[in-house]
Amino acid sequence: MKRLYRISPKGRRAEPTEAEIAAYRDPKRLLYNYQKAAQFRHRKPLYRDPRAFFGLLLIVALAWFLADVVDKQHHGTGTGPDTDTSSAPVHSEQ
Secondary structure (H helix, E strand, O other): OOOOOOOOOOOOOOOOOHHHHHHOHHHHHHHHHHHHHHHOOOOOOOOOHHHHHHHHHHHHHHHHHHHHHHHHHHHHHHOOHHHHHHHHOOOOOO
């Protein structure tokens, strides 16, 4: 782990006094920050409008269905691996 050091010709800074430390202590704020960090970050739904969510879901499902249909048609037209002659063994006539 890298540590950054400050070296100055004046020396170290003065340590904070107890009064300055007490001014920064706030147990209520510490507890609030802890509770906020412990809770789930996303309490709101991903989409506020349920119709928009289902519309997006429908578009994704339709795109997936169309890609599947096009893929099946592509393999059914004779360009698939079943009818490929480039990988067939070549018979040499000697």
